[in-house]
Amino acid sequence: MDMATTQKPHERLAEALAADLVAVNALIRERMSSDHAPRIPEVTAHLVEAGGKRLRPMLTLASATLCGYGGPYHIHLAATVEFIHTATLLHDDVVDESAQRRGRPTANLLWDNKSSVLVGDYLFARSFQLMTDTGNIRVLRILSDAAATIAEGEVLQLTAARNLSTTEDIYLQVVRGKTAALFSAATEVGGVIAGAGDAQVRALFDYGDALGIAFQIADDLLDYLGDTAATGKNVGDDFREGKLTLPIIKAVAQATPEERAFWVRTIEKGKQVEGDLEEALRLMEKYGTLDATRDEANAWAERARAAILTLPAHPVRDMLHDLAEYVVARLN
Amino acid sequence: MDMATTQKPHERLAEALAADLVAVNALIRERMSSDHAPRIPEVTAHLVEAGGKRLRPMLTLASATLCGYGGPYHIHLAATVEFIHTATLLHDDVVDESAQRRGRPTANLLWDNKSSVLVGDYLFARSFQLMTDTGNIRVLRILSDAAATIAEGEVLQLTAARNLSTTEDIYLQVVRGKTAALFSAATEVGGVIAGAGDAQVRALFDYGDALGIAFQIADDLLDYLGDTAATGKNVGDDFREGKLTLPIIKAVAQATPEERAFWVRTIEKGKQVEGDLEEALRLMEKYGTLDATRDEANAWAERARAAILTLPAHPVRDMLHDLAEYVVARLN
Numbered sequence: 001m002d003m004a005t006t007q008k009p010h011e012r013l014a015e016a017l018a019a020d021l022v023a024v025n026a027l028i029r030e031r032m033s034s035d036h037a038p039r040i041p042e043v044t045a046h047l048v049e050a051g052g053k054r055l056r057p058m059l060t061l062a063s064a065t066l067c068g069y070g071g072p073y074h075i076h077l078a079a080t081v082e083f084i085h086t087a088t089l090l091h092d093d094v095v096d097e098s099a100q101r102r103g104r105p106t107a108n109l110l111w112d113n114k115s116s117v118l119v120g121d122y123l124f125a126r127s128f129q130l131m132t133d134t135g136n137i138r139v140l141r142i143l144s145d146a147a148a149t150i151a152e153g154e155v156l157q158l159t160a161a162r163n164l165s166t167t168e169d170i171y172l173q174v175v176r177g178k179t180a181a182l183f184s185a186a187t188e189v190g191g192v193i194a195g196a197g198d199a200q201v202r203a204l205f206d207y208g209d210a211l212g213i214a215f216q217i218a219d220d221l222l223d224y225l226g227d228t229a230a231t232g233k234n235v236g237d238d239f240r241e242g243k244l245t246l247p248i249i250k251a252v253a254q255a256t257p258e259e260r261a262f263w264v265r266t267i268e269k270g271k272q273v274e275g276d277l278e279e280a281l282r283l284m285e286k287y288g289t290l291d292a293t294r295d296e297a298n299a300w301a302e303r304a305r306a307a308i309l310t311l312p313a314h315p316v317r318d319m320l321h322d323l324a325e326y327v328v329a330r331l332n
Numbered sequence: 333m334d335m336a337t338t339q340k341p342h343e344r345l346a347e348a349l350a351a352d353l354v355a356v357n358a359l360i361r362e363r364m365s366s367d368h369a370p371r372i373p374e375v376t377a378h379l380v381e382a383g384g385k386r387l388r389p390m391l392t393l394a395s396a397t398l399c400g401y402g403g404p405y406h407i408h409l410a411a412t413v414e415f416i417h418t419a420t421l422l423h424d425d426v427v428d429e430s431a432q433r434r435g436r437p438t439a440n441l442l443w444d445n446k447s448s449v450l451v452g453d454y455l456f457a458r459s460f461q462l463m464t465d466t467g468n469i470r471v472l473r474i475l476s477d478a479a480a481t482i483a484e485g486e487v488l489q490l491t492a493a494r495n496l497s498t499t500e501d502i503y504l505q506v507v508r509g510k511t512a513a514l515f516s517a518a519t520e521v522g523g524v525i526a527g528a529g530d531a532q533v534r535a536l537f538d539y540g541d542a543l544g545i546a547f548q549i550a551d552d553l554l555d556y557l558g559d560t561a562a563t564g565k566n567v568g569d570d571f572r573e574g575k576l577t578l579p580i581i582k583a584v585a586q587a588t589p590e591e592r593a594f595w596v597r598t599i600e601k602g603k604q605v606e607g608d609l610e611e612a613l614r615l616m617e618k619y620g621t622l623d624a625t626r627d628e629a630n631a632w633a634e635r636a637r638a639a640i641l642t643l644p645a646h647p648v649r650d651m652l653h654d655l656a657e658y659v660v661a662r663l664n
Binding site for chain 2: 034035036037038039040091094095113114115117118119120121122124125126128129132135137140141144145147148150151152153154155156158159170173
């Protein structure tokens with residue numbers, strides 16, 4: 001049996017980048033320490049050692065590797081990206097009042113909201129120290145722009161919640177903020193630190209951007225398709241929380257007056273009764289919005305694959321290609 | 333009547349730096365905008381246009397001016413410092429569950445904690461974009477280090493709350509985090525961007541550090557001296573909240589077993605009854621800790637004055653000198 005065909009793409013990436021990942025993990029552990037406040041590494045360890053896939057740092061390592069970089073600053077950039085991601089998770093769980101993440105109690109539940117807010121701030125500051133270590137103004141520009149896009153997307157998501165006038169454009173902006181901005185920054189800085197040419201850097205950005213969008217659209221769709229085991233969420237969680245994701249936005253756009261009243265009651269006013277989720281799914285089926293959403297996820301994954309294939313042949317390039325296929329495979 | 337003698341030092345600074353401050357305010361307004369999320373400038377404007385003294389940005393402008401800088405990046409650095417300060421205030425008010433700041437309702441009360449957390453994150457990101465605009469890696473290092481020290485100090489303050497084993501060293505670390513780290517970064521980057529020599533940059537750092545510590549010790553002491561009009565706080569607020577500031581730390585260190593039981597009950601367990609504040613004040617008087625705290629504030633102010641006087645003669649230098657006198661004048 002050929003291991004390459006049975007392993008998942010991110011597992012193959014982790015194997016190809018194993019030595020770099022060891023260095024990234026060591027740097028993360030070193031920089032999450034605090035001379036004075038032991039609460040900081042406690043809270044951070046709870047998240048960064050919870051067995052996440054290190055997908056974002058791997059995107060940076062893979063991009064730098066593809067572009068022939070010999071190090072050492074791709075390690076710093078990969079740790080930067082993981083710190084920004086971890087800080088965002090800490091603050092997200094406070095904002096969403098979440099009690100669970102990856103099947104474990106959240107930091108805000110184990111400690112308190114205060115610790116999550118302040119330790120998140122510490123990790124943001126640490127991430128800026130790490131990127132400053134590279135001495136490369138261009139990667140600082142890319143990553144500080146990404147941090148602003150992430151925060152803007154989170155605020156936009158907050159104000160768009162339960163708002164039926166949310167358009168597909170606003171949804172895309174939220175998705176770029178919550179997911180794609182960090183993916184595309186992760187791949188772009190890998191190319192920049194390696195001194196790659198403009199066309200390659202642009203292709204790496206496009207790959208990360210499209211991969212992140214495909215990933216998030218797929219995640220939002222799975223909330224209705226009901227693969228509970230894969231997502232760790234119950235079917236219809238987003239509906240119950242009044243979140244406007246693509247399947248609903250598309251159904252609202254085509255709603256009859258009577259259907260619109262249903263969406264106003266269930267999403268805008270949040271007054272839901274038994275059977276509402278089934279009615280919502282029926283309306284999504286009626287307008288084919290689940291299929292249309294799947295098509296969009298596939299189209300973004302296809303864009304990601306096309307972008308990465310413009311780079312020179314390399315085993316890691318093919319793993320990134322397969323990764324873009326993998327994030328939507330669970331939909332098909 | 334000589335205006336220079338009746339105006340307060342920060343008012344004279346504002347007059348001397350008026351043109352630069354106009355530019356800083358314009359840049360702040362430009363950068364607090366958001367293409368997609370109008371909530372961001374709303375929340376930010378509530379704080380940055382609330383009539384604060386712009387003390388921290390003035391420290392940067394004054395330091396750059398003293399060192400002969402012709403611009404333009406001191407404007408960016410001053411705006412950076414104000415954004416970091418504003419982001420910290422937004423997160424502080426969430427952590428402290430504050431309802432008022434500068435006599436007005438806090439953002440977390442007017443909007444919600446979520447908006448305060450996420451808009452704070454946006455302003456942090458914006459501050460890193462602004463400092464990246466300077467293209468100067470050394471100021472990026474100073475400011476990202478300061479951001480880490482600030483967050484670490486906040487976490488330390490959180491874990492030191494109601495903890496009677498808090499030492500004067502830990503108190504100093506908290507004070508550096510919550511106040512002095514941004515003051516010293518503000519003055520240091522002003523010198524660095526102007527290309528000042530090491531001795532001058534070091535003196536500017538020492539000035540900001542000592543000024544910030546004097547300022548915070550004085551603020552904590554005023555909580556017990558009771559100048560309600562000057563502080564906007566009631567006498568003994570810190571005692572009621574179980575905050576370990578210098579007057580209490582010094583009294584706890586010398587406490588008899590019976591007195592220690594009093595501190596355990598009132599601070600550690602937070603069980604306070606009528607007359608406890610008066611008893612706390614009596615114990616502080618008994619050991620002379622209010623006077624000893626005043627002496628420390630004065631000593632730090634004196635260090636700040638000595639540091640700034642090592643710079644070449646300049647009207648702005650003398651205003652900074654007087655500012656260090658002014659922050660402790662309200663104690664004497």
